[in-house]
Amino acid sequence: MTEYKNNNTFSFEITKKIPGKLGRAGIIHTPHGDIKTPAFMCVGTHGEVRFVSMEDLKSINAQAMLSNGYHLRNISPEIAKKGGLSSWSGWDGPTLTDSGGFQVMSLGSGCGKVVSMKRELNVTNAKEEDRLAHVSEDGVQFRDPFTGEDDFIGPEESMQIQCRIGADIHMAYDELTSLADSYEYNVEALARTERWAQRSLEEHKKHRDDLGYRQSLYGVIQGGRWEDLRRSTCKKFAKMDFDGYGLGGAFLKESLGEILRWCNEELPEGKPRHLLGLSHPDDILIGTEMGADTFDCVAPTREARHGKLYTKYGTFNLAKFRDSEELIDEHCDCPTCQAGWTRGKLRELWKSQNQEDKRQYFNLASMHNLRFIIRLTEEAREAILNDTFEEYKKEFLANYYPKKEK
Numbered sequence: 001m002t003e004y005k006n007n008n009t010f011s012f013e014i015t016k017k018i019p020g021k022l023g024r025a026g027i028i029h030t031p032h033g034d035i036k037t038p039a040f041m042c043v044g045t046h047g048e049v050r051f052v053s054m055e056d057l058k059s060i061n062a063q064a065m066l067s068n069g070y071h072l073r074n075i076s077p078e079i080a081k082k083g084g085l086s087s088w089s090g091w092d093g094p095t096l097t098d099s100g101g102f103q104v105m106s107l108g109s110g111c112g113k114v115v116s117m118k119r120e121l122n123v124t125n126a127k128e129e130d131r132l133a134h135v136s137e138d139g140v141q142f143r144d145p146f147t148g149e150d151d152f153i154g155p156e157e158s159m160q161i162q163c164r165i166g167a168d169i170h171m172a173y174d175e176l177t178s179l180a181d182s183y184e185y186n187v188e189a190l191a192r193t194e195r196w197a198q199r200s201l202e203e204h205k206k207h208r209d210d211l212g213y214r215q216s217l218y219g220v221i222q223g224g225r226w227e228d229l230r231r232s233t234c235k236k237f238a239k240m241d242f243d244g245y246g247l248g249g250a251f252l253k254e255s256l257g258e259i260l261r262w263c264n265e266e267l268p269e270g271k272p273r274h275l276l277g278l279s280h281p282d283d284i285l286i287g288t289e290m291g292a293d294t295f296d297c298v299a300p301t302r303e304a305r306h307g308k309l310y311t312k313y314g315t316f317n318l319a320k321f322r323d324s325e326e327l328i329d330e331h332c333d334c335p336t337c338q339a340g341w342t343r344g345k346l347r348e349l350w351k352s353q354n355q356e357d358k359r360q361y362f363n364l365a366s367m368h369n370l371r372f373i374i375r376l377t378e379e380a381r382e383a384i385l386n387d388t389f390e391e392y393k394k395e396f397l398a399n400y401y402p403k404k405e406k
Contacts, residue, residue, distance in 0.1 A: 010168065010216040010243050012272045012293075018389050022264045022291030025384040028244075028272050030094040030168035031213035032086050033063075037272065037293040038377045038384075040279065041066040041096060042370055043301070047079075047089040050301060051362035052370070054090045059335050060371040061378070065091050066296045069162045069170070070100035073153070076164035084166025084211045095167035096296075098276070099158045099200075101174040101220060101248065104140050107133035109178045123179040135175055137192065155199035163207035163215055169274075171246050172200035174220040179250045186224040190233055193222050201241055216243035218274060225251040227262050234266035244272040247292060257286045264291035279373055281400050285393045288380050300373050304365035307350055310372040314400050318347040334371035336364040 014026045028035040041064040042049050042057060049057060049065065057065070067085060069076075082088035085095045109125040111132055133142035139154025153161070155173040162170040174193045177186050197219050208215040219242040223229035237245065245267055251259055256278075264273060272293045278284070279297030287295060300310070307318040311329035321343035328337050328346070336346075341364055349361035376396070383392035 009214045012244065012270065014270070016385050016387075018289060018384055019387070021289050021389075022261065023289045023384065023389065024291070024293070025381045026272070026293060028094070028293070030216070032095065032168055033093045035063045035094050035294065036381060038284070038288045038380050039063050039294050040284070040370075040373045040377045041274075041294055041296040042374075043067075043296050043298045044089065044091070045071050045298070047072060047085060047091075049370075050366070051305075051359060052301070052366050054092075056335070056363070056367055057091065057370075060367055061374055062093070062370065063374075064094040064096060064294070065089070066096045066098065067165070067167065068100075069097040069158060069165060070103045070153070072097070072165050073100075073151075073161045076161045080164040080166060080211065084213075086166075086168075094169070096169040096274070096294075097162050097165050097167040097171065098246075099162065099171040099173045099220070100140075100153050101171065101176050102277070103142070104133055104135060104174075105176040105178055105250070107131065107142050107145065108135065108140070109181065125178055125180045135189075135192070137195075139173070139196075140175075155196040156203045159200055159203040159217075160207060163204065163210055166211045166213075166215060168213075168216060169244070170204065170215060170217050171276075172197045172204075172217060172219045172242070174222055174246075174248065176222065176248060177224055177250060179252075181224065183224075183226060186222075186226065186229060190222050190229055193220070194233060194236055197237065197240065197242075218242055218244040218246045218272075220246040220248050220276075221263050221267075222249050224249055225255055225259065230259060230262040231266050234263050238266060238268050242271070244274065246274045246276050248276045253283075256283060257290050260287060260290035260292060267291075281373075281376055282397060284373070284376060285380060285397065288377075288384075289389070289393065295377070300369035301366040304369040305362055307347075307365075309346075309365060310369050312399055314402065316343075318343060318350055321347050328368055329372075332368065332372065333375070334368045336368040 011029045014024045017024045026037045042062045044065045045068045079088045108131045111126040141152050158173040173196045175189045177189050204217045219237045274294045275287045275292040279299045312331045324344040326343050349357045383389040
């Protein structure tokens with residue numbers, strides 16, 4: 001069995017709180033290292049961040065990587081033989097896997113539809129006959145959209161898969177509802193998620209030490225946009241033996257702060273909370289203020305590949321910067337900016353028909369966007385420690401969203 005230099009078990013300590021708020025700075029201790037919070041976890045769906053090497057991740061000061069239990073399920077035995085996700089992937093820092101709960105919705109009620117938090121979208125659920133995933137009390141029966149093969153994942157299967165993958169932190173199996181689901185359906189789905197949470201705990205305890213280090217489990221909070229459902233499930237989860245909590249669900253963007261407040265007023269203060277799938281600066285700063293400790297999202301790298309880059313003064317699209325000698329962001333300390341890459345040169349790589357040029361662009365742009373979000377969490381942490389978070393948040397948002405009302 002692989003021996004790790006940092007073989008501590010999982011724990012969380014709060015270093016400093018935001019006065020009068022739920023937010024805090026802290027440290028999550030894991031078998032593969034510490035995570036200073038607030039922190040952004042880079043998404044490596046298949047055990048690697050697309051177009052970004054492990055050395056690149058270290059160069060942008062990444063602390064942790066999140067991978068997808070659903071997508072790694074079929075090779076989980078191979079990963080276990082290698083000693084777990086960190087050994088197998090080459091990323092020797094902390095890791096987290098999600099349970100596949102997102103796929104319950106994206107292959108089911110949300111199949112073929114845009115998953116969004118925006119009010120202007122008229123969200124409807126996919127017809128029953130068009131869905132690739134169907135929920136029952138046992139779990140989820142689904143058809144793999146890539147292979148066409150039928151498969152099944154329930155709480156027990158999800159825990160077995162995640163324990164074979166061997167991340168430091170796992171997520172309990174849950175049912176993510178869509179924005180189109182009614183209150184009545186959310187009541188039904190939430191009760192099922194709570195039963196699945198207990199089954200996840202029981203199965204996880206059987207396998208959490210299988211790879212020679214303690215793997216930890218977060219309970220995933222659902223309840224949609226309803227305060228009574230959010231608060232009641234948080235009270236129940238607070239009494240369960242979870243190591244931390246995943247804050248999930250489909251809701252309108254403008255409700256984020258309020259929903260997080262409902263949840264984190266009920267959850268134990270001394271356990272960490274991960275906000276699932278959000279990374280835009282306003283989401284991270286609101287999330288931090290309202291008690292979220294870690295974050296993840298594919299947006300920084302996905303948007304980079306589509307030419308959208310982040311700066312202190314908002315985003316821009318490279319399509320408008322042909323032959324430009326302007327730097328991406330003169331305030332940025334990422335390797336791309338430090339090497340002097342201009343917007344025009346990056347656009348040239350992006351638009352090139354040469355695949356090596358494109359790959360180089362994807363690497364350079366992805367590193368820039370990831371470093372931008374990682375640096376945001378670093379600065380937010382420093383502001384909390386210095387008792388200047390409110391001032392930092394106000395100044396950052398005024399620069400990044402100058403056209404928004406403050």
